[in-house]
Amino acid sequence: MSVILDVQNLKTYFHTDYGLVKAADGVSFQVNQGEIIGLVGESGCGKSVSILSIMQLIPTPPGEIVDGKVFFEGKDIMQYEANGPDMRKIRGAKMTMIFQEPMTSLNPVLTICRQMTEILELHLDMDRHSARERSIELLKMVGVPDASSRVDDYPHQFSGGMRQRVMIAMAIACNPEIIFADEPTTAVDVTTQAQLLELMMDLVKRINTALVIVTHNLGVVARYAQRIYVMYAGRIVESGTSEEIFSNPQHPYTRGLLRSVPKLGEKHGTKKLVPIFGLPPNLIDMPPTCAFLPRCTYKIGRCEKDEWPALRSVGNQHYIACYADIRGKQ
Amino acid sequence: MADNSGVPPPKIDITGITAAPPKHSEWRRFARVFFGRNLYLIGFIIVVIIILTAIFAPLIAPYDPLQNDLRNKLQSPSKDHWLGTDQLGRDILSRIIYGTQISLEIGFSAIFASAIIGILMGLTAAHFGGWVFAIIMRITDALMALPGIILVLLIAGLGNRGIGVVIFALGFGGIAGMCRMMCGQALSVKQNDYVLSARAVGMSNWRIMWTQIFPNAFPPLIVGVTMGIGGVVLGEAGLSFLGIGVPAPHPSWGGMVMDGQRFLLDNPLLSIAPGVAIMFLVFGFNMVGDGIRDAIDPKLRGVL
Numbered sequence: 001m002s003v004i005l006d007v008q009n010l011k012t013y014f015h016t017d018y019g020l021v022k023a024a025d026g027v028s029f030q031v032n033q034g035e036i037i038g039l040v041g042e043s044g045c046g047k048s049v050s051i052l053s054i055m056q057l058i059p060t061p062p063g064e065i066v067d068g069k070v071f072f073e074g075k076d077i078m079q080y081e082a083n084g085p086d087m088r089k090i091r092g093a094k095m096t097m098i099f100q101e102p103m104t105s106l107n108p109v110l111t112i113c114r115q116m117t118e119i120l121e122l123h124l125d126m127d128r129h130s131a132r133e134r135s136i137e138l139l140k141m142v143g144v145p146d147a148s149s150r151v152d153d154y155p156h157q158f159s160g161g162m163r164q165r166v167m168i169a170m171a172i173a174c175n176p177e178i179i180f181a182d183e184p185t186t187a188v189d190v191t192t193q194a195q196l197l198e199l200m201m202d203l204v205k206r207i208n209t210a211l212v213i214v215t216h217n218l219g220v221v222a223r224y225a226q227r228i229y230v231m232y233a234g235r236i237v238e239s240g241t242s243e244e245i246f247s248n249p250q251h252p253y254t255r256g257l258l259r260s261v262p263k264l265g266e267k268h269g270t271k272k273l274v275p276i277f278g279l280p281p282n283l284i285d286m287p288p289t290c291a292f293l294p295r296c297t298y299k300i301g302r303c304e305k306d307e308w309p310a311l312r313s314v315g316n317q318h319y320i321a322c323y324a325d326i327r328g329k330q
Numbered sequence: 331m332a333d334n335s336g337v338p339p340p341k342i343d344i345t346g347i348t349a350a351p352p353k354h355s356e357w358r359r360f361a362r363v364f365f366g367r368n369l370y371l372i373g374f375i376i377v378v379i380i381i382l383t384a385i386f387a388p389l390i391a392p393y394d395p396l397q398n399d400l401r402n403k404l405q406s407p408s409k410d411h412w413l414g415t416d417q418l419g420r421d422i423l424s425r426i427i428y429g430t431q432i433s434l435e436i437g438f439s440a441i442f443a444s445a446i447i448g449i450l451m452g453l454t455a456a457h458f459g460g461w462v463f464a465i466i467m468r469i470t471d472a473l474m475a476l477p478g479i480i481l482v483l484l485i486a487g488l489g490n491r492g493i494g495v496v497i498f499a500l501g502f503g504g505i506a507g508m509c510r511m512m513c514g515q516a517l518s519v520k521q522n523d524y525v526l527s528a529r530a531v532g533m534s535n536w537r538i539m540w541t542q543i544f545p546n547a548f549p550p551l552i553v554g555v556t557m558g559i560g561g562v563v564l565g566e567a568g569l570s571f572l573g574i575g576v577p578a579p580h581p582s583w584g585g586m587v588m589d590g591q592r593f594l595l596d597n598p599l600l601s602i603a604p605g606v607a608i609m610f611l612v613f614g615f616n617m618v619g620d621g622i623r624d625a626i627d628p629k630l631r632g633v634l
Binding site: 055057087092093101106108109110118119122167170 | 522523524526527528529530531532533534535541542545546
């Protein structure tokens with residue numbers, strides 16, 4: 001398996017009136033060809049910002065990609081101008097994105113056909129007729145019933161789940177190398193979530209593309225992701241195969257996360273859920289020490305003095321950013 | 331658990347829906363909303379009548395609007411002159427009928443000129459932001475500080491009078507408003523997810539501006555444009571009333587109101603009739619504007 005996306009030390013800062021927000025502060029991760037990756041963390045930890053930075057969609061100002069390299073197919077795409085032709089050729093064709101809100105991610109005044117053919121004409125140089133045929137084919141692939149007539153409908157004539165299917169169809173339109181799904185199922189109900197996830201996994205396998213699922217839903221990544229990156233306060237704090245992360249979490253934050261999720265099959269009332277105490281940190285003007293320190297129950301003397309630790313290996317493909325060794329501790 | 335490669339996931343029926351909802355033609359929907367309300371329908375009929383009147387003025391008008399007939403001046407309504415005659419004996423009905431030509435000519439030209447320039451300016455400012463925004467908005471501020479009436483007085487004072495000057499002045503005065511309206515709309519449309527998702531599929535700035543931002547920001551402006559026609563006609567009437575609008579022998583409604591005020595006690599219709607004509611035109615265009623807005627606004631789809 002070859003690495004198709006290699007993010008190195010990505011730093012995206014936002015200049016706000018209240019101070020500097022380091023939304024992504026040295027994020028590094030790799031995605032292999034055809035791999036499904038989970039990017040997990042609570043709201044505001046920098047998951048979406050990292051993804052948008054990679055695609056160079058961060059609004060500037062106030063955002064700014066301060067540092068970092070993103071190698072995609074061997075080239076550092078951070079060298080490209082954000083709205084330049086090189087970047088536009090990649091966006092939507094080789095690197096696509098599924099947004100969180102299907103209700104607002106489609107242009108309300110254009111038909112589905114117009115919006116889909118736009119992409120095909122833009123990247124694949126199709127003429128209008130074959131682009132239309134291809135759009136219908138794509139809609140059939142994602143399970144939109146009666147696709148050949150619904151292609152001329154407007155977004156408001158689709159339900160939320162159906163719109164998200166259209167978004168998925170648009171994301172796979174040009175057979176991308178990698179798809180970023182930014183909380184793709186958060187805005188739809190649970191049964192639709194399951195349908196959409198099954199559909200996405202099926203399609204990803206069929207066209208052999210890599211998928212990065214950004215989510216705070218641990219159930220989703222547990223079922224589908226092969227590897228998981230856990231983010232906290234703009235940094236990756238733990239990474240590993242999903243088996244490792246779920247059975248043997250080594251970072252205090254990951255352990256806290258997993259303890260706060262109810263498990264199916266556990267008898268009611270036998271075990272209390274353990275919340276993580278405290279609140280997520282305010283990202284403005286953070287101290288140099290570990291951001292999880294105030295909430296950590298495993299802290300050791302070194303944590304108070306030294307800077308945020310770098311990732312260190314604790315097993316096969318398993319890395320944590322923590323000084324403490326919590327193995328065997330409760 | 332995590333790696334599900336061994337166990338195949340349970341098959342889920344991914345559609346769940348078998349029949350698509352019935353289809354409605356967009357035009358039919360437009361017509362249903364637009365003609366479904368009596369008020370809009372009345373407005374539409376008024377506008378159609380006014381436009382037809384302007385086109386067929388030479389056929390409908392019973393007299394030449396410029397023909398003096400001093401023996402029959404200041405007559406009350408009669409069988410020969412339905413609305414009476416003015417101080418020079420000209421038939422008022424004919425003058426009002428011909429006046430629609432001038433009113434519409436000024437209304438449409440001024441509003442389209444200002445709309446096109448204003449929309450381009452506003453769209454550019456909102457889309458590109460930064461220093462482009464700052465410069466365009468300062469220009470707009472400067473335009474707002476320059477009242478159209480002063481402009482006409484200035485040009486008229488230099489010795490130029492005529493319809494062209496009135497169109498220029500009223501159109502010039504409208505640019506700032508159009509620009510601001512478009513800019514505000516475009517700025518709010520720009521925040522939408524679909525603009526970000528258009529960028530995420532690799533569309534260029536220019537294409538995003540015309541396919542994503544403009545069509546979504548435009549509907550509210552249609553109201554502005556159609557209502558603006560009423561406003562411009564009113565403005566023309568005001569200028570003519572002050573004597574600096576459309577020059578003398580031509581039948582302009584505003585000018586007729588002014589001419590008539592001296593004879594209000596002899597024949598009040600001299601002022602009232604063109605005034606009512608102005609009122610109908612403004613009302614008609616306002617209603618049509620409202621109707622179009624309701625009918626094409628995507629946010630009201632499904633509601634109306």
